[in-house]
Amino acid sequence: MAEQDIIRIAVIDDQNLFRQSLSLLIGSVSRFELATDSPGGEHFLEQLKANPQNIDIAIVDMDMPGMSGMELNRRIQQQYPYIKVIILTVHMNEHLIAQAINAGASSYLAKNCDKDELILAVDTVYKTGFYFNNEAMTAIKHSANHKKQQAKDILSNLPGLTLSKRERQVLHLICREFNNTEIAQELFLSTRTVEGHRINLLNKVNCRNTAGLVLFAIKAGLFEIPL
Known part of the structure; x- marks a missing residue:
């Protein structure tokens, strides 16, 4: 900012x-x-x-x-x-x-x-x-672990969903609170390319915004909460 x-x-x-x-x-x-x-x-x-x-x-x-x-x-x-x-x-x-x-x-x-x-x-x-503070993160994690098959259930609700290696890298950095400019620097990409990956992720997992992407990543087991 x-x-x-x-x-x-x-x-x-x-x-x-x-x-x-x-x-x-x-x-x-x-x-x-x-x-x-x-x-x-x-x-x-x-x-x-x-x-x-x-x-x-x-x-x-x-x-x-x-x-x-x-x-x-x-x-x-x-x-x-x-x-x-x-x-x-x-x-x-x-x-x-x-x-x-x-x-x-x-x-x-x-x-x-x-x-x-x-x-x-x-x-x-x-x-x-x-x-998301620790309290919210913990609640999300508990919700994700509520059912043993939670991650499989989430992914199975999105048939045909495949994330490329680069999309997974971008998603991981989003979950670590990196913005587009910081992600671009970390992955040696242009900011415009990062924005394209972010839009693709939103479309693929049917999320409204960045917070939804983070929630998806946690519940699907794609990001481990560092508590």
């Missing part, structure tokens, strides 16, 4: 005090800019519809009256796929984590996380497209 980059962030949470406090935190970081804050999913989507904004990241609460954070995440992926979603919730459940990421979320954080971790998550999601 270049020093001059400003990350524009939206906060969607129905708890006024929490939303206002989070907005103040965002405003205190020089490279962050609060684009908007909303008390709910419907309000946020109406804001975007009326006045489309250049929002990079949306920090979304899971539990909200009306439209849930999970549903808002799905709607954002459908209508504004350039916006990366960080789910912020009290529910650290492996099923919900996998469900949110499969639906396109780029990160899944506990509401009681440290402010430094939230800042790290925003920076990392902006840079690499995903951020």
Whole structure:
């Protein structure tokens, strides 16, 4: 991330005090800019519809009256796929984590996380497209190991799936939080070639974004989580 980059962030949470406090935190970081804050999913989507904004990241609460954070995440992926979603919730459940990421979320954080971790998550999601802390990684790993045949089941659901050696190398580096430029340097490729491999991977495994690729790699046994 270049020093001059400003990350524009939206906060969607129905708890006024929490939303206002989070907005103040965002405003205190020089490279962050609060684009908007909303008390709910419907309000946020109406804001975007009326006045489309250049929002990079949306920090979304899971539990909200009306439209849930999970549903808002799905709607954002459908209508504004350039916006990366960080789910912020009290529910650290492996099923919900996998469900949110499969639906396109780029990160899944506990509401009681440290402010430094939230800042790290925003920076990392902006840079690499995903951020999973140890808690989320552990939940994903447990979910992947829940059935002995999990990896075989995942791969069998994608008949004809074959990944080239280069695609596996790119996927491994994506899982290690390398961005396209860093992958290109590591593998002595052009950034454009790396982007082509990333697009091919997304198409082959039918994932929405980088976070989905990482989830696939872990569940399919193609990447071992370094815990």
